[in-house]
Amino acid sequence: MLLHWPLQAKGLSSTEQKVVTFLGPSGSEFLGIEFLASKLIRIGTRGSALALAQAHETRSRLMAAHDLPEEAFEIVVIKTSGDQIQDRPLSEAGGKGLFTKEIEEAMLDGRIDLAVHSSKDMPTVLPDGLGLTAFLPREDVRDAFLSPKARTLTELPHGAVVGSSSLRRQAMIKRLRPDIEVVMYRGNLQTRLKKLEEGQVDATLLAYAGLRRLGLEEHVTSLLDTDDFLPAVGQGAIGIESRLDDAETLALLAPIHDADTQFRLDAERAFLAVLDGSCRTPIGGLATVEGDKLHFRGKILKPDGSEVHEISREGFTSDALLIGREAGLALKDLAGPNFLAG
């Protein structure tokens, strides 16, 4: 039985818990600890339009799952160092942790209860005491091609200029089209679309998931096939981070968690963790799930696309972490000792 918000708030302390049956996303029932929301649930997020859209989606799912009103939540916008660096690629400025550090500090200080992230931007190692404790059902993982000049990447004129600051996209573009010039391209999604419109570049590649979450899919010219364009690890998956010892928040998140997305992310992040030594290496990795089977594909490239190594592995979803890790080790072997170093 689930109580409703104003009743719950009356006379119940936030530490009171009760075992109840939750209705899962596919109609499955499972036992959990009912979240007795007598305090505000504080959701930490970055302030970009995409980050806010993801925080709002998370809040909506929590409201629906627990029959809570919007007022039960506070969205706490946190500026991260990554948001302040606009002049150079993030891989040079210090990598992925730049988008999470200040948010994680807020969580460890108890200023927020959970944080909503693009899994793609999350480091593989999180601070002690914190974890990615829930994943929303994953969006379309593909990269989108956007251009007023051509329908697809292959149809772009010789010597065209493509804007992208992602090492992976740069290398994959050069692999397919060595004649194309790839230029640095940062800023939020709206800024990038404006630069494209103004003709500063002939085309750009962006995650389809992000464009969809912002309702900007009408700008998409075509979608890239995952065979050529293996997505980044975690692309399209919203991950929720919380304190591992915060049972109340874990119970709150349980009914909005998607198990298949977790399996896929477990494999992909385990793969990345093995190869992560250098964040200067273009890496793609994608796991898919069918029933209790998981299929994983991984790829590393030289930044100029001149060399590529690929791996694929299959197994049971319950072995997701092992499959990803094993694929990473095997790919490292394939590429040889000098590949990741230089």
Ligand SMILES: NCc1[nH]cc(CCC(=O)O)c1CC(=O)O
């Ligand atoms: N690196 C920025 C970033 N982080 C997550 C997304 C898109 C949303 C997602 O992959 O979940 C984007 C933009 C992009 O790559 O186009």
